[in-house]
Amino acid sequence: MAYTIRVPSHGQTIAAEKKDILADKLQQAGVPLNLYCNKRGLCGKCFVEIVTGRRPDPGKREKFWLEQKDLSADHRLSCQYEVDGDLVVNVPVSSTHENVPILPSIPRSAVVPDPAVKKYYLELPKAEISSPDSLFERILTGLGAKSLKIPMETLKELGHTLKEAGQKVTVTVHRESQVLAVEPGNTLGQNFGLAVDVGTTTLVMELVDVESGRTLDMEAALNSQSRRGADVISRLTYALAEAKNAAELRELVLETLNQMARRLLLRNRISPASVYEVVVSGNTAMSHLLLGVPVETLARAPFHAVFSRLPGLNAREVGLSIHPHGVAYFAPNIKSFVGGDIASGLLAVRLADRSGHFLFLDLGTNGEIVLKAGEELIATSTAAGPAFEGMNISCGMPALPGAIYRAEDSGSIQTSTIGGSPAQGVCGTGLIDLMAIFLARGEIAPGGAIQKPTKKLPVAAGIVLTQDDVRQMQLACAAIKGGIRLMLRANGLSVEMLDGVFIAGAFGSYLNIRNSMAIGLLPRMDERRVMFIGNASLAGARLLLVAKEKREEVETLVQRIRYVSLASDREFQDYFIQALEFAGWP
Amino acid sequence: MAYTIRVPSHGQTIAAEKKDILADKLQQAGVPLNLYCNKRGLCGKCFVEIVTGRRPDPGKREKFWLEQKDLSADHRLSCQYEVDGDLVVNVPVSSTHENVPILPSIPRSAVVPDPAVKKYYLELPKAEISSPDSLFERILTGLGAKSLKIPMETLKELGHTLKEAGQKVTVTVHRESQVLAVEPGNTLGQNFGLAVDVGTTTLVMELVDVESGRTLDMEAALNSQSRRGADVISRLTYALAEAKNAAELRELVLETLNQMARRLLLRNRISPASVYEVVVSGNTAMSHLLLGVPVETLARAPFHAVFSRLPGLNAREVGLSIHPHGVAYFAPNIKSFVGGDIASGLLAVRLADRSGHFLFLDLGTNGEIVLKAGEELIATSTAAGPAFEGMNISCGMPALPGAIYRAEDSGSIQTSTIGGSPAQGVCGTGLIDLMAIFLARGEIAPGGAIQKPTKKLPVAAGIVLTQDDVRQMQLACAAIKGGIRLMLRANGLSVEMLDGVFIAGAFGSYLNIRNSMAIGLLPRMDERRVMFIGNASLAGARLLLVAKEKREEVETLVQRIRYVSLASDREFQDYFIQALEFAGWP
């Protein structure tokens, strides 16, 4: 016997059989129902209004949620509703999930929140002599769970918690396999996470409401490890110089991260005990140093990381001050020199899902290049040096207030600084603009020589580019350009065949595409195919925090990627030398 | 195209298709092949001799094992062999698994070893710049594993271990999901576990080679908690009297267990670092106290245990001195007063697998009765008091050397003592024999009164039963008898309908069935249907240690069991009072 379900709110008419579960049918038909508890009747999020049709007596838990949500008596949990006749139902907006945008600049990068950490509120029946299930077994039954891990401490407090709370508790569960907390009373809605990009230079942290997927607030800070070396190589060298150094680097970054978290939580009046998960995205060296994993094998030939994929770690063991049983997930590293930050970025732009050929570039001290050539994913890294981050440049500085981030030539050189404050130096994007300007003016020859007897190029009051600065930029650009050209050639692709180029990294949206193409950093192509994605590592971390299935996706992704070593490629030397000339290409 | 595989060694002829895996076909045909590594070609245990048929070049790992095992060049790993023609194969005994008997007294209780902890020896390829997989990823690949957890400490040592060991390591894996250890070199064969019965009175520990399933050695000791109370109730009372007491009880039992383990390991020249798992079986109170879980809810109405099923715990966190990342598994508790010791026992006798009606009795201070009535499993517990353990009896003592464990009446009373030493007291089985003798002689009336003016019954030099002793035995027997009768009646069964009775507990095989029936402790029935199974709790622990699939089995089992509370059953009072009469039944 077939029935018909009409859903005017979503313009759907669905065929169903007797005993079908309403939520299943709505889901199959594409209605974006929020099935947070996976149809266990626990979360109260999948209510629909039964406009016409049978309205069976609501169950105990259903009644509780009807009251809590102040819904009319016509509402029923769709995951508990068995079809038994024709139906007209209305799916309220509050029962649907909103997609959360991950990278605002990329329309296809939105996700349905389905966090790894979920909370369930239980009102357990009074304990009776005649039904002597253990306390933990009663919670398992309440959750409809077969078996769960539980921290020893939580287990030891269970009797006390349940008694104090009159058997009303909120249980926080990680990946439906591990209890993280049993809190007295109803603490639904207090479920937060931190997404962190651990960059070599900068640390960025977002405070996220993991249930809605929304970012509540954000903090950025310099990686205080910088005082022990500006770039990855000097950081690794420092770590290996003395036994205590690695521990010092670990403490430096942890201290800053914990300060950032403290500020975020204070500002938003959230207790650290309501933060159950941190997702960290960083390059291989940063993740090893943060975890205190020795970097010997990473720093010395044959350059092997100790780990790439790690299962969830205990946040306390990692050293992060969130809920004592909270979890830390690290975006998996791809290979020795292509880390979790790139994996996160690839995930954020959905590179693997796209059909066609794409380039993904992260332009920093270590330039990472990932090529999607049809179904193949190939990654490489190329040592650009720290010029793009404003380092090793006489007038260089990171992209901080006071940095010239943009320059234009209207007869004289016009500069803009971050925050509008007086110019203190030039950051990466500003340097690229200046190179393009001086090249166009002929004040720098394509070979890189400053065409002035002083060998100096004044930019603004007290800010001057030297011949050495130009050489640094030349080397940095050549490393990227040479890498891209070799990767394309080795995979039988030309620039024209590329469907798009994603540019991640500190440059953000300030990078001037035309100037980048003019100096040869980027290949010449339709500008609309070049997408700045900003801090894609952070976006990926947020995605991993908010949508747990993305973790399997990224772990599979990193295993799919083939690595090509430029250092051991003889041809690369040729490409690199050719690329030293400042010139547009192809 | 169909081929024929002849296996003269096992009298089999098997049909196969091209590309079938030889191991699969042999396994399906019932050849007891040892497929230790789950057909991943890792363990080298599934070699067969190809008598006639194609012999493809052996793989690298296959060659390694051929050499290690000193097998002829005609041998191939059956899990790596694709059928491609008719075959005649010989399955050597070394490639089959032996069943390990669990309870020697019960023929159907044997099991194929398939431990939770397995070891794999890997010779990893030399690390190359051009294939920069991380060290841990290389191990995952070597193991053919998708993803594994690894302790942070192990991860931190990984670089060092691999380098020192020249990339040759033995990886210990728990349940194919968690690395416990990465050891330099080949440590196969060094894989041990401890099976422990934590009784209220006695602790028994077996040292087991988990790969063969064989028990190597055994230790027993008094539970040193006894000094704080002879039985569970007084132990719980003590634990609740002062805050520090529970911790003291925990330390007492842990100290003894660790001493026992130390003695076992020293005696067998085994390092604690080669012991990766402990399985603990004990009653609810013992497991709570051992884990330091508060016993308030267990000791006070409505008497709820805190936990029943627990996932594997870290042995170090539990306080057991084995490998630092070793695991402790606790046999799941059934209900408040029916603990993991009973669950283990039921598992050991395969109660759930048997068709028919069965009784399972554990006769101790707390008498546990489990009835299998058709498909139903019903458990109860009845407070027998400590008389069966020789406690609260003027001349009583536990079943230790010097205890009268057997008595016969050949005109005068003949007694046997444990160890043959001079009689120091009487243990449970001795008391039952004495009751039967004095009843038969008419020196005790069926109502329990001693028919002598002195109200004393001399047994041996200096050993005399008092009227109070008889009353204690009368109460203990009535608790069991009343419980059995009520359980049978409530489930529509009579004694004649029982297919068997299993008797577990300290009584072991010393219990005299005829005497037990004469005093009414056991129902009168064909003696061959009564099976003494000794320490079934320990047998179950060994089973759980040696065959990992038994853990799911026992966890499912405990959830299936319905509990009946005798304390809250009005009818039980009648049954109990009726049962006070010393008399055979039905």
Ligand code: FES
């Ligand atoms: S999906 Fe959670 S109550 Fe229906």
Ligand code: FES
């Ligand atoms: S089953 Fe392990 S090698 Fe075949």
